[in-house]
Structure formats: structure tokens, C-alpha cells
Amino acid sequence: MRQFDVSVVLPAKNEAKNLSALLLEISEVVPNATTEIIVVDDGSSDESLSLLRNLSSTLPVSCRVIVHPMSCGQSTSVFHGVLQAKGKWIITLDADGQNDPADIPRLIRAAKETNAAHFCVIGHRKKRKDTPWKRFQSKVANRVRQWILQDDTPDTGCGLKLLPRSTFLLLPYFDHMHRYIPALTKRLGGKVVCVSVNHRARLEGKSNYTAWNRGWAGIIDMLGVRWLMYRNKLNHIVSGMGHED
Numbered sequence: 001m002r003q004f005d006v007s008v009v010l011p012a013k014n015e016a017k018n019l020s021a022l023l024l025e026i027s028e029v030v031p032n033a034t035t036e037i038i039v040v041d042d043g044s045s046d047e048s049l050s051l052l053r054n055l056s057s058t059l060p061v062s063c064r065v066i067v068h069p070m071s072c073g074q075s076t077s078v079f080h081g082v083l084q085a086k087g088k089w090i091i092t093l094d095a096d097g098q099n100d101p102a103d104i105p106r107l108i109r110a111a112k113e114t115n116a117a118h119f120c121v122i123g124h125r126k127k128r129k130d131t132p133w134k135r136f137q138s139k140v141a142n143r144v145r146q147w148i149l150q151d152d153t154p155d156t157g158c159g160l161k162l163l164p165r166s167t168f169l170l171l172p173y174f175d176h177m178h179r180y181i182p183a184l185t186k187r188l189g190g191k192v193v194c195v196s197v198n199h200r201a202r203l204e205g206k207s208n209y210t211a212w213n214r215g216w217a218g219i220i221d222m223l224g225v226r227w228l229m230y231r232n233k234l235n236h237i238v239s240g241m242g243h244e245d
Contacts, residue, residue, distance in 0.1 A: 004062070005034040006108070007087030007165070011077030012095035013042040016051050018202075025101040027061040036062040038081045039095075043071035075178045082168050090168055092178070094159035099123070100198035107162040110195050118167040118190030120182050122153050123160035123197035151183035152192040160197055172228060180225045187229045 008026055012019060019039070026037060037059070041049050049067060056063040066080055082090055089111060093099040103123060110121045156179055163185065171177065171184045182192045 002062075002086060004036045004085075004087040006030065006036075006089050006091055007082075007085035008035065008037045008091045008093070008104075009078055009081035009085060010037060010039045010093065010095050011042055011074045011081065012039055012044065012048060012052075013071060013077075014044045014046045014048060015095040015097075016044070016047040018095060018097040019048060019051060020055060022095065022097050022101065023055060023059060023063065026104070027059050029101050029104050030061060032061040036064065036085070036087060038064050038066060038085055040066045040068065040077040040081045042068045042073070042077045073175055075173075075175055078178050079173055082165060085165055088165060089162055090165050091162045092159060093161075096202050098200050098202055099158070099160045100200055103160060103195070103197040106195050106197070107160065110193050111162050114191060114193055116191040118170070118185055118188045119163060119193060120167070120185040120190065121162040121193045121195060122156070122182055123158040124153070124155045124194045125158050125199040126196055128199050151180070151186060153182045153194050155194070156180065156182055158197065174221075174224070176221050180221065183225050183229065 008030065010022075010026075015022075023037065023039075039052055039056075041052060049065070052065045056065055064084070066077075066084060068077065068080075072080075078092055089108075091104060091107065093101070093104075107121045107123070111119070114121070159178075161181055163181065167185060167188065167190060168181075170188055171181065177184065185192060
């Protein structure tokens with residue numbers, strides 16, 4: 001089985017108008033011989049799937065398409081992409097084109113400088129190109145999340161992340177887990193590294209997320225992740241007790 005250094009995992013739903021340009025941008029900034037792209041079509045109802053099937057064989061980098069007959073959500077899409085990945089490192093980014101592929105080499109350089117066995121390199125979008133309302137929501141959510149989880153990142157919602165595949169496979173899987181990868185990495189005793197990245201305005205299509213479908217679910221998820229972190233701490237304490245001197 002062919003192995004790669006990097007697998008770029010791209011969850012996509014109804015992004016036909018953005019995918020062609022984005023895949024070409026990715027292929028221009030990654031080492032083609034040692035990188036693969038895995039696009040997970042999450043039940044798209046537009047022309048995404050036919051476009052991907054036609055485009056995947058024309059790219060200079062290896063590109064595979066995983067198909068969800070019905071939408072399973074971003075976390076499940078990323079999870080299935082990672083399970084199929086053959087790369088040592090996983091890079092994720094959003095398919096709407098707002099994450100800039102030109103930042104991928106910066107994440108790779110940061111990863112090469114990280115000595116930890118488990119780590120997550122995550123982008124920090126300092127100059128967001130979203131609406132004022134969306135920026136306000138993210139600002140509030142990030143502050144609440146940092147207070148609850150102390151996950152060492154100011155922008156966990158950034159889709160641009162890099163982590164070892166071996167680290168990802170140790171993370172607990174649940175819906176919306178992709179938003180808590182830094183905290184879940186810390187739960188393993190791993191390191192979180194933040195890298196400033198570019199952020200672009202969405203040119204085509206519309207977001208699949210709203211304040212309603214992120215708000216209450218986010219609070220419940222954060223409390224669940226906090227519980228997981230607390231339980232893991234207890235397990236470490238208990239495992240260190242009862243030994244003979």
C-alpha cells in the first residue's frame with residue numbers, strides 16, 4: 001500500500017462552485033509526490049460529486065473521493081477521511097475556500113519543529129472575513145470555550161489544522177468533535193501550536209452552520225469534553241497509586 005507524508009482531508013457539502021479552484025490551489029502548494037487529497041462528499045445535492053469524479057484524475061496530486069449518500073456532518077466526514085488516509089500527518093481545511101491553502105506549508109514547518117509525540121497545529125484567523133454577526137458569535141464562543149477547556153488556542157473554529165494520524169485515531173469520536181481537537185489533543189498530554197493564517201471571504205455558496213445549530217449543541221459538547229478531560233486526569237492519578245516503593 002502506498003504511503004504518504006501528508007493526507008489533506010477535505011469535508012465538503014454542496015461546494016461545487018468552490019472545489020475546482022480550491023483543489024488546484026492545494027495541489028500547487030504541497031509536495032505532489034508525498035501528498036494525497038481525500039475529499040469526503042457529505043451527501044451533496046449539487047454537482048459536487050460529478051465534478052470531483054472528473055477532476056480527481058486530472059490533478060497533479062493523488063486525489064480520492066469518499067461518498068456519503070446522506071449528510072453525516074463535518075466531524076463524521078473528517079473521521080471517515082482520516083480512517084482512509086495513508087499519510088503520517090493529517091491536514092484538514094474547509095471546502096468553502098475561506099481557508100487559504102497557501103498557509104499549509106507554514107503548518108508543516110511548525111509540525112517539523114514540534115518534538116511532542118502528540119500535537120495539533122491549528123490556524124489562528126486574526127483578520128476574519130466573515131460578517132460582524134458571525135465574528136461576534138465566534139468571539140463569545142471562543143471565550144467561553146477557553147474558560148471551560150483551557151485548550152491553548154484562541155480560534156478553535158479554524159478549519160485549518162495539522163496533527164499526526166496516530167494522534168487523531170486516539171481521540172474520542174463524537175459529533176462536532178472537529179471543533180475540540182486542540183482540547184482532545186491536550187487530553188492525551190499533547191501540545192497545541194497556533195499559527196497565524198490568512199482568512200478569505202466566501203465567494204460562492206452559503207454556510208451550512210447557523211447560530212442556532214451551533215449554540216446549544218456547543219455548550220453541551222464543551223461540558224462533555226470537559227468531563228472527558230477530568231476523567232482522564234483521574235485515570236492518570238489512579239494509575240499512579242498503589243505501587244510498591
